[in-house]
Amino acid sequence: MVRIIENLNLSEQVTNDLGRAIVAGEYSCESGLPTEAQLCEEYGISRTAVREAVKMLAAKGLISSRPRQGISVEQPSNWNLYDTSVLSWLLDSSPSLHVLKEFLQMRLAIEPQAAALAAEFARDEDIDQIEKAVEAMRIAATDPSASMHDADLAFHTSVLFASRNRFFFQLRDFIRTALNVSIQHTTPAKANDVAVAEDHAKICLAIRNRQPERAKNLMTHLIDEAMSFIEAEIKRRS
């Protein structure tokens, strides 16, 4: 009945299962969810576990429950998309190419500004971290055994951190997910990886040189490249 996932206790498994189903549209705002009693029966578990799952989903904005009325599905606009679980459920159910475009629009807002803030406020050790990621990218660009993707993620995460703004750094999971989806739609051509690494290196240098505008523009360019690639892909498939 429930997909068993390692390291997740019963109520967490049910949360996952129901969350996925809700985001996939198996339960709508109109229909609502079955009653607690019915869910107990369906999953063959106690009310304790069901209720804890319901509470967790409610905490993520997916549902709400009231006596006599039962459990109702919240409007999708109330779902907390910046919750890692909700985001993964969304990707499981949506055509990822379309979501990817939304991701890139968001990255185009966040990351250039983060780079500018980093150029202004980063501490030296933050910039060292960024540079370390750049070095890893350079290595991965030529060494097939090293992971370009991991280095890329480290770069973008460390820039968010260097912005010294909690709200930017908080989006690291969002960016990570966006990068994961990106590589699913990228041909694994390592041809221009060296050039990509150098584009990242330029951003790092701009931050180190305390050039906010330059860092911002370079980051914008970087993400724009990915965007134009995706738009071409969308056009090709339609």
Added chain:
Amino acid sequence: MVRIIENLNLSEQVTNDLGRAIVAGEYSCESGLPTEAQLCEEYGISRTAVREAVKMLAAKGLISSRPRQGISVEQPSNWNLYDTSVLSWLLDSSPSLHVLKEFLQMRLAIEPQAAALAAEFARDEDIDQIEKAVEAMRIAATDPSASMHDADLAFHTSVLFASRNRFFFQLRDFIRTALNVSIQHTTPAKANDVAVAEDHAKICLAIRNRQPERAKNLMTHLIDEAMSFIEAEIKRRS
């Protein structure tokens, strides 16, 4: 013991109480939380209610619990700051002028890009909504009985909606909170409200005329004004 808040059931009240305490630093990563049994005693409630509160806080990334180890506080970087409750707990405990600067840095990333997307993708009815908010601002600028703040919020929310990107619209609660904090630090001088309303009107027009770059620049300027005001205020107080 617990601050009783209307319309909140017992486990939600405890969630609020513990959430506030955790964000305020009353429990640290090192110390962790009391055991479920102790919390039952402290609050004088059943384990059921305590556990449901714990689950909700865990769903928001504030804590995690394991058998024998008890309930531990997650690192603040793992807290889901885009959750409305967590955000309000944060504001209750932080010097709001400092958080306000972080808010504005974030708005400076999000809203200009949202305006640009709106100029590109908004439907006609979306733009009508924005215009309605602008009209309300114009009225509030001269009529003391009308709320400038409400109209302002409506404007920024409708631009986010018009971006036609879920991740942008999802941030409306974040923006609302940012605006709320802003007015706490703004002198209630209605002197230049007419000019402010016209600045908003220009953005609306740029969106209607499908001028993404212009809409973006105008929005940047709008938020930059607030930013420079806040930076002056921070300097003044230090």
Added chain:
DNA sequence: TTATTAATTTTGTATTATAATATGCTTTAA
């Protein structure tokens, strides 16, 4: 000393019972 086993503590799950709440129906009175 080291590996194994046992005891202990805490959360995880199940069960049962009762309270609170909201909805719709029925009765009653104007």
Added chain:
DNA sequence: TTAAAGCATATTATAATACAAAATTAATAA
């Protein structure tokens, strides 16, 4: 006839208890 009051009912909310599972610590035996 109609509106108000009260009642029945379904569902979540809270409590209490019991036992299982997991992880740490202590004790034991080789």
